[in-house]
Every structure is written in structure tokens, then in C-alpha cells.
Amino acid sequence: MLKRIFRHSSFKYFVGLVYAVLFYLGYIKILNFKYGYASFQIVDGRLDNKIFILYIFFVTLFPLIFYRGVKQISSFISIFIYFVLYVSIIITFFFVMEQPVLYIMQLQLLFMIGMSILFLADRVRFKTKLFIPSNLNLMKIILGLTWICSFYIAFIFRNNLNFASYEDVYLQRSSTEGIGTDVFTGYLSTWLANVMIPICAAYGLFAKKKWYFIASISGALICYMSKADKSIFLFPVFILALYYFLKNSNLKNSFSSIGIALSSIMTFTLVVPTNIFFIAIFWMRTLGTGGILTNFYQKFFMDHPLTYYSHVRIINAITGAYPYGDLAVGQVVGKEYWSDDMNANANFWAIDGIASLGEAGIIIASLLLFCIFLLFNRICAGYNKLFIICILIPYITILLNQSLFSSLVTGGGFWILIILLFKSTINNPYINENFNHNRS
Numbered sequence: 197m198l199k200r201i202f203r204h205s206s207f208k209y210f211v212g213l214v215y216a217v218l219f220y221l222g223y224i225k226i227l228n229f230k231y232g233y234a235s236f237q238i239v240d241g242r243l244d245n246k247i248f249i250l251y252i253f254f255v256t257l258f259p260l261i262f263y264r265g266v267k268q269i270s271s272f273i274s275i276f277i278y279f280v281l282y283v284s285i286i287i288t289f290f291f292v293m294e295q296p297v298l299y300i301m302q303l304q305l306l307f308m309i310g311m312s313i314l315f316l317a318d319r320v321r322f323k324t325k326l327f328i329p330s331n332l333n334l335m336k337i338i339l340g341l342t343w344i345c346s347f348y349i350a351f352i353f354r355n356n357l358n359f360a361s362y363e364d365v366y367l368q369r370s371s372t373e374g375i376g377t378d379v380f381t382g383y384l385s386t387w388l389a390n391v392m393i394p395i396c397a398a399y400g401l402f403a404k405k406k407w408y409f410i411a412s413i414s415g416a417l418i419c420y421m422s423k424a425d426k427s428i429f430l431f432p433v434f435i436l437a438l439y440y441f442l443k444n445s446n447l448k449n450s451f452s453s454i455g456i457a458l459s460s461i462m463t464f465t466l467v468v469p470t471n472i473f474f475i476a477i478f479w480m481r482t483l484g485t486g487g488i489l490t491n492f493y494q495k496f497f498m499d500h501p502l503t504y505y506s507h508v509r510i511i512n513a514i515t516g517a518y519p520y521g522d523l524a525v526g527q528v529v530g531k532e533y534w535s536d537d538m539n540a541n542a543n544f545w546a547i548d549g550i551a552s553l554g555e556a557g558i559i560i561a562s563l564l565l566f567c568i569f570l571l572f573n574r575i576c577a578g579y580n581k582l583f584i585i586c587i588l589i590p591y592i593t594i595l596l597n598q599s600l601f602s603s604l605v606t607g608g609g610f611w612i613l614i615i616l617l618f619k620s621t622i623n624n625p626y627i628n629e630n631f632n633h634n635r636s
Contacts, residue, residue, distance in 0.1 A: 207452055208260050208263060208451050208452060208455075209257055209260055211451065211452045211455035211456060211459070212256060212257050212260050212278075212455065213253065213256075213257060214455075214459050215279065215283060215455050215458060215459050215462075216252075216253055216256040216257070216283055216286075216287065217253070218459055218462040218463060218466070219283055219284065219287050219462070219483065220252075220287055221466060222462055222465075222466060222479060222483070223236065223238075223287060223288070223291055223484075224238070224243075225466060226465070226466070226475065226479045227479055227480065227484050228291070230475070231476075231479075231480050231484070234480065234488075235292070235488055235492070235533075236288075236291075236292070236480075236484060236488060237291070237292050238291045238292070239291065239292065239293070239294055242290065242291060245297065248290065248297055248301070249290075251301060251304075252286055252287060252290045252304065255286050255304050255305065255307075255308045256282075256283050256286050256287070258308050258312065259278065259282070259308060259311040259312040259314075259315055260278075260315075260451075261312070262312050262315035262316050263275075263278075263315045263451060264318070265447070265448035265449075265450075265451075266447040266448055266450050266581060267318040268317070268318040268573040268576070268577070269572050269573060269576045269581060269584050269585070269588070270314070270317040270318050270569035270570075270572060270573050271315070271317075271318045271450075272447070272450060272581070272585050273569070273572075273588065273592055273595070274311075274314045274315050274317070274569075275450055275451050275454055276454075276592050276596065277311070277314060277595070277596065278311060278315075278451075279454060279455060279458055280482065280483065280486060280596055281486040281487075281543055281545070281596055282307065282311045284483055284484060284485075284486045284487035285304075285307055285486060285487045285490050285491075285545070286304050286307060286308075286487075287487065288484070288487025288488055288490075288491055289303060289304055289487070289490075289491060289494075290304075292488070292491050293491060293494075302555075303494065303555065303558075306555060306558040306559060307545065307558055309558075309559060309562070310545065310549075310558050310559055310561070310562030311562070313559075313562045313563060313566050314562060314565060314566060314569065316566070317566050317569035317570060317573065318569075318573065320570055320573070322573075322574045322577070325574070325577060325578060325622075326574055326575055326617060327617055327618070327619045327622055328614075328617045328618050328619060329619050330618050330619060330620055331619070331620045332618060332620055333620060334615055334618055334620065334621050335395075335399055335403075335408075335621070335624065338391075338392055338395050338396060338399075338615070339396060339407065339408055339411055341392055342388065342392040342393065342396050342411045342412065342415050343411055343414075343415075345384055345385075345387075345388040345392060345415070346388065346411070346414055346415040346418045348381075348384065349381075349384070349385055349388065349418050349419065349422055350418050350421075350422070352381055352422075353421070353422035353423075356422070358421055383606070385419065385422075385423070386606055386607075386608065387608050387611060388415055388419065389415075389416075389419050389425070389428040389431070389590065390590040390591065390594065390607050390608035391590075391608035391611045391612055391615075392412075392415065393412045393415045393416050393419075393428070393431055393432065393590075394412070394431055394432075394435060394586065394587045394588075394589055394590055395587050395612075395615070396408045396409065396411045396412040396415070397409055397412035397413075397431065397432040397435045397436070397586070398435055398439070398583055398586035398587045399583075399626070399627065400412065401435070401436065401439045401586070402580070402583055402626045402627055403626040403627075409432065409436075412431075412432045412435075413432050416428055416429050416430075416431055416432050417429070427590075427593060428590075431589060431590060434589060435586045435589055438585065438586060438589070439582065439586060441453075442582055442585070443582060447581055447582070447585075461478060465478065465479065485597075486542070486543055486596060486597075489529075489540055489542040489543070489546060490542060490543065490545060490546045490550070492529055492533055492540065493529060493542055493546040493547070493550045493551055494546075494550050496528075496529050496532055496533070497550050497551050497554060500528075501519040501520075502551065502552060502553060502554055502557075503517075503518060503519065503520075503525065503551050503552050504517060504552060504553065505548070505552050506518040506519070507524070507525050507547065507551065507552070507599070508599075508601045524539065524541075525541075525547055525551050525599075526539040526540045526541035526542065526547075527539050527540075529542075541597060541598055542597070542598075543595070543596055543597060543598070544561050544564075544565060544595060544598075544599055544600045544603070545558055545561050545562075547598070547599040548560075548561040548564060548599050548600050548601070549561030549562075561600070564600055565595075565600055568600060568604070568609075571613065572613070575613050575616050575617055576616060578622050578628055578629055579616065579622065579627055579628060579629060580627050580628060580629055581629070583627045584616075587612060588612070590607065590608065591603060591607055591608065591609045591612065594606075594607035594609075595607070595609075
């Protein structure tokens with residue numbers, strides 16, 4: 197009986213509503229109560245507007261009309277955008293924006309349309325497949341590059357490698373601030389973290405080849421010891437957990453599974469006294485930041501020059517139209533509302549949408565990501581979906597915190613697509629769609 201309810205198409209609305217209500221309560225009881233000093237405010241009288249409250253819950257649920265399960269890889273990425281970013285933006289705007297209610301409703305409506313567009317990307321089908329005709333064994337090459345890059349990073353930071361505790365990560369970062377700042381080392385370390393480590397971790401699990409997974413763990417450890425980046429250190433562990441969590445599951449139920457998992461953590465933290473560090477990571481950093489930063493971008497670019505995509509280096513190189521000199525968009529916003537050293541880097545809706553074209557940019561940014569999703573869906577067709585999900589974990593993380601263009605170049609999305617284009621990779625028996633990942 198419970199399985200039938202779980203698999204029913206309407207169950208997603210129940211999960212979405214529970215999640216939205218929990219975020220609403222969590223904003224009041226945790227984000228506002230504990231972190232009100234960090235701009236998680238509540239506009240006076242806002243909680244008394246019952247019609248507005250009903251409206252925000254309608255807006256959070258409406259895009260789910262267009263979600264049909266994980267038909268293609270874009271659907272899975274959109275699930276994370278929905279839970280971690282979209283719901284946060286809709287509800288945070290309700291609480292903190294001081295503009296007239298009708299104006300806020302209009303903005304929320306634009307985000308609703310944008311989220312619906314993203315869920316529609318899996319409806320587009322292609323009759324032909326893209327591939328690079330080559331028999332090159334890229335998995336072995338990536339394994340070798342992972343070890344080489346790991347040793348290179350270890351050499352560059354050899355005098356400052358330190359396994360810092362989570363409380364001392366900022367001390368470690370400050371101690372290595374001036375090391376490895378050249379372009380070559382910067383891109384190499386980023387691609388090691390976002391491309392090589394996840395591919396080695398995922399392929400090691402699917403092919404049951406321990407040296408690939410060991411390489412991913414070693415690379416993540418060296419990245420953490422050099423720059424104290426917590427997310428990179430956890431990538432192999434998260435991929436391992438995701439693999440075992442989803443390998444026996446029907447991916448069509450991913451929305452409900454992820455929603456229930458997040459809602460369970462939210463409920464636990466709301467009811468049971470929890471470690472303050474975990475609360476900060478989960479509520480403020482993971483769930484709250486996307487909404488509050490998008491709010492500040494909206495506030496800033498209401499009366500400051502728009503970038504018209506000149507924040508993208510190649511466009512600025514052609515036009516020279518970027519209005520903020522040597523400061524990145526995140527630094528400009530951070531300097532305005534926090535400090536000169538703050539880089540308030542935000543998501544694609546904030547940077548590629550609001551900062552670029554204002555309110556209309558919300559829809560344009562959604563359409564740009566829609567086109568990127570089409571490319572991902574076409575290239576990833578033929579692969580085991582769980583494998584693709586595993587290797588895209590860093591990309592999804594970056595997509596939720598940076599611009600579309602940064603996620604493709606700096607975040608390694610472009611290189612992942614190139615690797616997946618090779619015919620030898622598509623035909624790899626361990627990772628194509630016909631592979632049974634439960635076999636020994």
C-alpha cells in the first residue's frame with residue numbers, strides 16, 4: 197500500500213508541500229531566530245498576509261506539474277535546483293523583500309515559469325546521437341591524469357599541506373592563500389576536483405576497480421590538505437553513498453526520495469537540539485544561502501548597471517562593456533552589503549539572470565540552462581543514468597552557486613561532456629545504459 201502511494205504521480209505534490217512548509221517554519225525558527233544578523237529577516241506584518249502565504253505555496257508546487265520522473269539527466273539536476281534553490285528563493289523573497297507585495301509576486305511568478313521550463317527539458321528527444329569516433333580508453337587516461345595532477349598539487353603545496361579540522365579550515369586557507377594562484381595550477385586543481393575525482397570514484401564503483409576509487413580518495417585528500425575545501429573532500433564519500441542509496445532504487449522516484457530525505461533532516465533539526473555547526477551547514481549554507489543571495493542581487497541591480505552578459509570573459513573581451521572594472525559580480529555585491537573582501541558568488545538565476553538583464557533575465561537564464569540541459573540529455577543518452585548522476589555531483593554543486601558559464605568552464609561541465617562524447621566511453625560495458633550495476 198505504501199509503495200503504491202509512494203509511486204503515485206500525485207505524491208510529488210505532497211512531498212513538495214511538506215518540504216515547502218518545513219522550509220517556511222525553518223526560516224522562522226532557525227534562519228531568522230539564529231541567523232537574523234546574517235540578513236535572514238522578516239518584514240513587519242508579512243506573516244499576517246494569509247493570501248500571500250497561500251500564493252507562495254501555490255508557486256512552489258506549480259512547476260511539479262511538468263516533472264515526470266527522471267526521464268533524462270536534466271530531470272535529476274532540476275530536482276536539486278528545485279529543492280536547494282527554487283523553494284529557498286520563493287519563500288525567502290516572501291520574508292525579506294520590502295518591495296510592494298504585487299511586485300514580489302511578479303518576481304516569484306517569473307521564477308515559477310523558469311523552474312517549469314527546466315522541468316520541461318526532458319520532453320525534447322533526438323533521433324541521432326552525438327559522438328566522437330575514437331577507441332581511446334579515456335578511463336585509463338583519466339586515472340593516470342588523476343594521479344599526476346594529485347602529485348603536482350601535493351608538490352606545489354608541499355610545505356603547507358595540513359589535514360585541518362573543520363573548525364580550522366579558514367586558517368588553512370589563509371596559510372595557502374598566495375600559493376598556486378597561477379592560471380595553470382588554478383584550472384588544474386579545479387578540474388581535478390570537479391572532473392577527474394568524480395569520474396574515478398564513479399567508474400571505480402561501477403567497474404569494481406578499486407584503484408580508480410583509491411585515486412579519487414587520494415586526490416580529494418590532497419585537495420583538502422592544500423586548500424581545505426570541505427566539499428571536494430566529501431565528493432568521493434557522497435558519490436559512494438549516492439551509489440548505494442540509488443542503485444537498487446527506481447530513479448523515477450528520485451524526487452520523492454530526495455524530498456523525503458531532506459524533509460526528514462529538516463524535521464529532526466526543528467524538533468531535536470542539534471549541533472550548531474551542522475545547523476549552520478545545513479540550514480544557512482545549503483538551504484538558505486541561495487534565496488538570500490538572490491534577494492541581494494535583485495536589490496542591488498534595481499539601481500545599478502546591468503552586465504548584459506559582459507561578466508562572461510569572452511563577451512567582455514569583445515565588447516569591453518563590463519561596468520565594474522576588475523571586480524567580479526560577486527565581489528561587487530559583496531562589497532556593497534558586507535565587506536571589501538566578500539565575494540557573494542551566487543546562482544545562475546542571480547548572475548546570468550538578474551545581474552545580466554534584470555527581471556527578464558530570470559526567464560532568459562532559465563532558457564540558457566534549458567539549452568545546456570538539451571546538450572547534456574543528448575550526449576548522456578546511452579549511459580547508465582546513475583553513473584551520470586554520480587559524476588555530475590560537483591557540477592550540480594557549482595551550478596547552484598555560480599553562473600552557467602563558470603559551471604561549464606571552471607566547474608568542468610564542458611570537459612565532462614567532451615569525455616562522454618567519445619564512442620569508446622559510450623560503449624564501455626560498465627557504464628552504458630544496458631549495464632546492470634547490481635551484478636558482481
